[in-house]
Amino acid sequence: MPKGKIGIELGTSYLRICANDKDDILQIKNVIALNNKMKLVAVGNEAYAMYEKEPYTIQVISPMTHGVIGDYTNMRRLLHVVLNSYTKRFRSYSYYAAVPVDISNIEKRAFYDMILEAGVHVKSVDLLAKPMLDAVGLGISVEEPKGSMILNLGTDTCEISVVCLGGVVCSRLLKCGSSQLDSWMMQYMRRQEGIQIGKKTAEKFKYQYAKSQQDKTFFIKGRDVVCGLPKGKKIPLSVMERRTYEFVHQVIAETKDMLERIPPQLVSDIMAGGIFLSGGGSNFFKVKSWMEEELNLPVHTRLNPENTVIQGLKVICNQKNDR
Ligand SMILES: Nc1ncnc2c1ncn2[C@@H]1O[C@H](COP(=O)(O)OP(=O)(O)O)[C@@H](O)[C@H]1O
């Protein structure tokens, strides 16, 4: 019988899990709901459905912040519950986890310890560099002596990395991400339109804007700030354009900075091969053209860019047969 292998990606928004003996990938919201900060009420999508609607006795918590484990205890509880129902009994597993490169050794150690504690029938735990998994998931031939640049735009982090010869040459983790657009939208609605809206509504607006190729309007429902009664208004999707550009521009500035620091031979590889975009934040229709214009390099996008890391993990789980 082949050995059991499980791949885990702990994102700020989503927890993604794959295994060598299952075809489908599990993707759930990385959220846990607790009663009086103690008793477990729900995990994943069920817990997320409670978000912004919870009574005062229930707390809905996102245990990951800025690409690292922000709330160790609750992340361990959440992962344990999910793995318990995902794994098969009477089988031991080797665990592979995607971990950012530009974090401290203590933060990396926390990933290791947590999976060791939360895992079911753990045989071994291996931490793998997230940019490498991204590259594998994107279909880049990582072992070749040819540098590739990958930009992963996530929920509250953006990772800019250069990979070559099966390793990471350099990587920077920026503390900015596409969720800052949700917060901005909430603020915009309150200040400009006098309507208070929730984060989920703001995110829905962002999704509509991301895929729109022409200017349309979106009907937003919320509460009037003055009279406190329900209120709705049609808002043009283009209100988000300037703010999205500012977010992308931040990433572009850091990318330019990295291009100045890496060896020139790698720059020439990147000029030929272009830049690869991944992560949920690269779903914006205009990101590709903005980047191409400012960086003067070809930029490659793909469908479902948020899944590249877990797809890379799936390839690794299916391949590695050394333990
Ligand atoms: N189709 C989409 N359009 C716009 N934004 C999206 C889309 N899909 C995902 N996102 C945004 O991308 C982020 C999630 O990306 P993901 O790579 O899964 O993040 P992480 O790995 O940090 O959890 C969220 O902020 C989400 O709102």
Ligand SMILES: [Mg+2]
């Ligand atoms: Mg991601």
